[in-house]
Amino acid sequence: MAGRKRHSAEDIVRKLRRADELAAEGKNGEEIAADLEVSAATLYNWRRQYGGMDADAAKELKKLREQNGRLKRLLADAELEKDALREIAKGKILSPTAKRAAIDMLKDVKNMSERMACRVVGLSRSTYRRLPLAQTPADPDAGMRAQLRTYARKHPRHGFRRAWAHLRFDDGIEVNKKKVHRLWTEEGLQVRRAPRRKRAGQSSVPIVAADAPKVVWALDFQFDSTVDGKKVKIASMVDEHTRMSLLNIVDRSITADRLVEELEKTFAIWGGPPMVLRMDNGPEFISEALQAFCAGSVGISYIPPGTPWNNGFIESFNNRLRDECLNRNCWPTLLEARVVIDDFKDDHNHRHRHSALGYQTPAEYAARCTHQHHPVGCEID
Secondary structure (H helix, E strand, O other): OOOOOOOOHHHHHHHHHHHHHHHHOOOOHHHHHHHHOOOHHHHHHHHHHHOOOOHHHHHHHHHHHHHHHHHHHHHHHHHHHHHHHHHHHOOOOOOHHHHHHHHHHHHHHOOOOHHHHHHHHOOOHHHHHOOOHHHOOOOOOHHHHHHHHHHHHHOOOOOHHHHHHHHHHHOOOOOOHHHHHHHHHHOOOOOOOOOOOOOOOOOOOOOOOOOOOOOEEEEEEEEEEEOOOOEEEEEEEEEOOOOOEEEEEEEOOOOHHHHHHHHHHHHHHOOOOOOEEEEOOOOOOOOHHHHHHHOOOOEEEEOOOOOHHHHHHHHHHHHHHHHHOHHHOOEOOHHHHHHHHHHHHHHHHHOOOEHHHOOEOHHHHHHHOOOOOOOOOOOOO
8 A cells, every 4th residue: 555645845835736626627526526536625725734725715815815905095195294294393394485485385295274384394484484595585695696507507517616616716716615515505596416326247248149949048037925015036047049938936036046956956957057148237147156166168248237138038037927827816925936936937848839939849950950059259267
């Protein structure tokens, strides 16, 4: 007599999902258990342990989650309003101009009276109603404001210090630098600083065309979350020529060292590394750990920052994974996400017929492919 079969956690998750499908077809518990080749008691224990539930419970849970989401949004809106009033009441808005703007906002958005808004902001009603001197014909600095605006139009990338130097040394106007700074700010002439450019990795090979298997493997990350809101990070890699999915890492966090370990295992499974790994400039990809791992054996080709279309094969695969798997599932646990995503990638390799491959599956095409790589100046530094 055969011994009892021990099911792994992955097997249990798969069978519970199959049980849900059978339940949707109208089968009862005994029939489902027989189809899964387990006892009804075992199936019950699995559901209790791994969070399985019947259709009615799932509907009820969905309703509760929707209600909970609405309550959270209402609470967030209420807290946001309280925070806005609290921030104003703390006195962080210091200048009269900013306080006038805050009062106008409270009157328009919160429908507060002028008296209450002035009390919350901390500005007297007479000061609020009095027009600032800069907005009246009696402004003594009107001429200098006009000069600064003219200078800013002519030199849009200059700051107030160079404007002060122009007034002081070119026009011969004795003026304090602080005053120029104040007028420059009031006129809104500050120069916006360009954001710092993202650090880009240094490719070790030129651009390579994937004209044969194991020439270019494209690597990328994408993200999802479990129902408790915790992040799920997914690493995928495809052969650009055969479209085979070669890597599946699903975890809360994936460090550069973890990525190197998994790549080493993947290279061993697929009979060695490719010629080139193509990737973007994510911190894990430009890390010293990955570059040291690839040095001398695998070329690295980084796409320019902000150009995902240059890594189109993996972006296309990630889009399909998002549309056909991630968006259609809610993950109660990280384990279930890991199992289902792994099954999707296996299905992609052996059942998805790709039009660019003559409607063969990637596995079929890879088994029959006889293409050879024709290098064009592709040497590893």
